[in-house]
Amino acid sequence: MQLQVARIGKPHGIRGEVTVQVLTDAPGDRFVPGTQFIVEPASSGPLTVFSARWNKDILLLAFDEIETRNQAETLRGAKLFIETEDIGADDDDEGWYEHELVGLDVRVGGNVVGKVSGLHTMPVQDLLVVTTAAGQEVLVPFVEQIVPEVNVGDKYLVVTPPPGLFEVNADESADEPAAGNQPAGERGTEAGSNA
Numbered sequence: 001m002q003l004q005v006a007r008i009g010k011p012h013g014i015r016g017e018v019t020v021q022v023l024t025d026a027p028g029d030r031f032v033p034g035t036q037f038i039v040e041p042a043s044s045g046p047l048t049v050f051s052a053r054w055n056k057d058i059l060l061l062a063f064d065e066i067e068t069r070n071q072a073e074t075l076r077g078a079k080l081f082i083e084t085e086d087i088g089a090d091d092d093d094e095g096w097y098e099h100e101l102v103g104l105d106v107r108v109g110g111n112v113v114g115k116v117s118g119l120h121t122m123p124v125q126d127l128l129v130v131t132t133a134a135g136q137e138v139l140v141p142f143v144e145q146i147v148p149e150v151n152v153g154d155k156y157l158v159v160t161p162p163p164g165l166f167e168v169n170a171d172e173s174a175d176e177p178a179a180g181n182q183p184a185g186e187r188g189t190e191a192g193s194n195a
Contacts, residue, residue, distance in 0.1 A: 002038055002081040002082070002083060003081060003082055003083075003097055003099070004023055004079050004080065004081050004098075004099075005022070005023055005024040005030050005037070005080055005081065005082055006020040006021060006022055006023055006024070006030075006031075006037075006059075006061075006079070006080040007020065007021040007023065007077070007078070007079050007080070008020055008061075008075045008076060008077065008078045008079075008080065009021060009076065010073075010076060011069045011072035011073050011076075012055070012060050012072075013069070014068070014069045015062065015067070015068070015069075016062055016063065016066040016067045016068055016069065016071055016072045017051075017060045017061065017062045017072065018060070018061055018062075018063075018066075018072050018075055018076075019058050019059070019060060020059050020060075020061055020080070022059055022121065023098070023121055024121070025121065027052075027059060030082065031049055031052040031059065031061060032049065032052070033049050033050060033051060033052070034048065034049065035048070035049045035082075036048045036049075037049075037080040037081060037082065038080075038081040038082070038083070039075075039078050039079070039080060039081070040078065040079040040081065041078065044074065044075055044078045045078070047063040047064075047065055047066070047075075047080070048063055048064040048065065049061060049062075049063060049064075050062040050063055050064045096150060096152065098118065098119040100152050101116045101119055101128065101150070101152075101157070102116055102117060102118065102119075103115060103116065103155065104116045104150075104152070104155050104156055104157050105155060105156040105157075106128075106130050106140075106156070106157060106159055107156055107157070107158050107159065108158075108159050108160070108161060112156075113130070113132060113133070113159075114130045114131050114132040114133060114138070115130070115131055116128055116129065116130055116131075116157065117129045117130065117131040117137070119142070120139070125141055125142065125143055126141075126142040127139045127140065127141060127142060128140040128141075128142045128147065130159075138165065140159055140161065140165065145160070146159060146160060146161060146162070147159055147160075148160060
């Protein structure tokens with residue numbers, strides 16, 4: 001199986017470097033010179049890392065196959081993959097990859113409150129993107145205290161959210177205050193789900 005580790009952004013400079021959105025927790029291991037990536041679309045690859053450097057918090061990559069800015073421009077939006085057998089056994093025990101999490105039911109207190117629709121890899125902590133039944137996106141810190149159980153086999157994870165986490169987006173999306181004091185968990189009609 002292939003694992004996506006980056007998405008190529010815009011060219012940087014005139015010598016073929018590109019910015020990349022890093023989608024791995026171990027960029028220092030994944031983007032070393034000589035590493036070859038499978039590319040989607042396939043017509044853009046394979047690509048072999050020539051150099052990798054950080055410009056503030058943006059990773060810049062140069063590839064053996066790309067020498068000019070015009071060539072780099074053709075890579076914009078391309079996805080970089082590695083084969084999962086390149087991943088050490090220890091890595092499998094340390095966490096989950098986005099493709100393993102997307103589609104899992106999100107349970108709070110035994111109730112399904114939504115599905116995982118993405119994972120944002122951040123410098124300090126990762127954030128799960130949970131899409132609720134009403135179609136709202138809620139960002140959940142992917143830490144053990146808030147997500148104590150991930151069961152990929154049975155397709156669910158358990159969230160113990162701090163008070164208000166799932167109500168915050170609902171409150172912010174409402175343009176008008178609700179009449180009366182309705183509990184956060186009640187919904188008057190389904191008409192608001194199209195907003």
